[in-house]
Amino acid sequence: MSFRVVPLHPKAMTVESILPSASKPVRVGEYLCLAVLGSGAMARVYLARPLAGGPPVALKLLHRRLGRDPGFVSMVLEEARLVGCLEHPCVARLQGVGAHAGRPFLVLDYIEGDSVESFVQLARSLGKRLPVPVALRVAVDALEGLDAAHGARDAEGVGLSLVHRDVKPGNLLAGVDGRVRVVDFGVARGRGPSLRAQRTRTGHALGTVAYMSPEQVAGRAVDARTDQWSLAVTLWECLSLRPLFEGATPMAVAAAIAEGAWERLEPRRGDLPRGLDAVLARALERDPARRYASAGELREALLGCAGEAVASARELAVFVAAMAAPRVAGERRALATAAMGFAGPLCRPRSRRPVQFADLRSPGPGGRPPERAAPAHEHAPDALDHGPGAVTARRATAGRGCRA
Ligand SMILES: Nc1ncnc2c1ncn2[C@@H]1O[C@H](COP(=O)(O)OP(=O)(O)O)[C@@H](O)[C@H]1O
Numbered sequence: 001m002s003f004r005v006v007p008l009h010p011k012a013m014t015v016e017s018i019l020p021s022a023s024k025p026v027r028v029g030e031y032l033c034l035a036v037l038g039s040g041a042m043a044r045v046y047l048a049r050p051l052a053g054g055p056p057v058a059l060k061l062l063h064r065r066l067g068r069d070p071g072f073v074s075m076v077l078e079e080a081r082l083v084g085c086l087e088h089p090c091v092a093r094l095q096g097v098g099a100h101a102g103r104p105f106l107v108l109d110y111i112e113g114d115s116v117e118s119f120v121q122l123a124r125s126l127g128k129r130l131p132v133p134v135a136l137r138v139a140v141d142a143l144e145g146l147d148a149a150h151g152a153r154d155a156e157g158v159g160l161s162l163v164h165r166d167v168k169p170g171n172l173l174a175g176v177d178g179r180v181r182v183v184d185f186g187v188a189r190g191r192g193p194s195l196r197a198q199r200t201r202t203g204h205a206l207g208t209v210a211y212m213s214p215e216q217v218a219g220r221a222v223d224a225r226t227d228q229w230s231l232a233v234t235l236w237e238c239l240s241l242r243p244l245f246e247g248a249t250p251m252a253v254a255a256a257i258a259e260g261a262w263e264r265l266e267p268r269r270g271d272l273p274r275g276l277d278a279v280l281a282r283a284l285e286r287d288p289a290r291r292y293a294s295a296g297e298l299r300e301a302l303l304g305c306a307g308e309a310v311a312s313a314r315e316l317a318v319f320v321a322a323m324a325a326p327r328v329a330g331e332r333r334a335l336a337t338a339a340m341g342f343a344g345p346l347c348r349p350r351s352r353r354p355v356q357f358a359d360l361r362s363p364g365p366g367g368r369p370p371e372r373a374a375p376a377h378e379h380a381p382d383a384l385d386h387g388p389g390a391v392t393a394r395r396a397t398a399g400r401g402c403r404a
Pocket residue numbers: 037038039040041042043044045058060092108109110111112114115170171173183184185186
C-alpha cells in the first residue's frame with residue numbers, strides 16, 4: 001500500500017498562523033489548559049501545559065454537572081487507580097491525578113492525532129473508505145493494549161482482572177507517531193478495593209450500547225472477552241463505515257445485539273484478507289466461551305489471516321498525518337501561542353485571583369481556550385480508499401452513543 005506524504009501544517013510557520021486571535025489559557029491545578037481535545041459523557045479533555053514546564057499533557061476533567069455526584073467522582077478515581085497500573089505503548093499513560101474546584105482530573109500523556117471515530121466520520125462524509133491495512137492496524141494495536149490491560153497487576157503483583165467495557169472508535173486514538181492507544185477506562189472494572197461503590201448499581205448500563213456484548217446488554221457478569229466483542233464490532237464498522245448493530249432506540253440496539261445476527265464483510269468488500277470474516281465470527285460469538293481465549297489470541301488470528309496487509313506504524317503515521325492535519329495543526333498552534341504569546345503574563349500574573357474553572361465554560365471575550373478550528377481536511381481524500389463499491393453514508397441512529 002502507499003500513502004502520499006503530506007506536511008502537517010504547511011502554512012503554520014508564519015507569525016500570523018502561530019499567533020492567531022487572542023484567547024487566554026486557563027489554569028487548572030498546576031496546568032494551563034490551552035484547547036479542548038475532546039469531550040465524552042463523563043469528562044472534557046484539554047490540551048494542557050504543565051506550569052513547571054515539560055511536554056504537553058491531556059487533562060481529563062470531570063464535567064461540572066457530574067462533579068457533585070459521588071458516584072462519578074469515584075469513577076474518575078477508579079479510572080486513575082486502574083490506568084495507574086498500566087504501562088504499555090498502546091494505552092495512554094497516566095501521569096497523575098488532581099482536583100480542581102472539587103472536581104477530579106486525570107493527567108494523561110497527550111496523544112497527537114485523532115480518534116478512530118473521527119476517521120470513520122470523515123471517510124463517511126467524503127463517501128470514501130478507510131484503507132483495509134489501516135483498519136487492521138487499528139485493531140491489532142488496540143488488541144495489544146487491551147491484552148496488556150487484561151493482564152495488568154497492581155503494585156503488589158495481584159492481577160486486576162481489568163475489563164475496559166467501553167471499547168469503541170471514540171476510545172481509540174491514533175497518533176501521528178503511527179501507534180493506536182486505548183483511552184478512557186472510565187467504566188472499566190477490576191478486582192481490588194473498588195473506590196466506586198455507587199456505580200456498581202448501574203454498572204451494566206454504562207458504556208456505549210452499540211458496541212456492547214450480548215452479556216453486557218443483558219446485565220450479566222462480563223470478563224475480558226466482552227472487550228473482544230466490542231473490538232470486533234469496531235473493526236467491522238471501520239471496514240464498512242456503518243454501525244454493525246443499529247436501532248431507533250437503545251433498547252432496539254440492545255435487542256439487535258442480543259439476537260447477534262451480523263452481515264459478513266467479505267461479500268461487501270473484495271479487498272479484505274481471506275479468512276477475516278471467520279476471525280470476526282469467532283470474536284462475535286454470542287457465547288463468550290466460544291470466542292478467542294484472550295485479546296492476544298484474537299490479535300494473533302488477525303495477524304495470521306491478514307499478514308502483510310496490516311499497515312506498518314510508518315504507514316499509519318502517514319495516514320494519521322493526512323487525516324488529522326487540521327486538528328494537529330490547531331493544537332500545535334495553541335501550544336506555540338501559549339509558549340510565545342502568553343509566557344510573560346502567565347509567569348507573572350497581574351491578578352492574584354486564581355482562574356476559576358467557570359472561565360473555561362462561560363467565556364468573556366477571549367476568556368476561553370480556543371476550540372478546535374473547523375477542519376479543512378484537504379489531504380484526507382488522498383489518504384482514503386476510493387474503493388469500488390461506493391460507500392453509502394448511512395445515518396447513525398439514535399441508539400448509538402448513548403451512555404448512562
Ligand atoms: N490522552 C489523550 N490525548 C489526546 N486526546 C485525548 C486523550 N484522551 C482523550 N482525548 C480526547 O478526548 C475525547 C474524550 O476522552 P475520553 O477519555 O474518552 O472521555 P469520556 O470518558 O468522557 O468519554 C477522546 O475521544 C479524544 O478525542
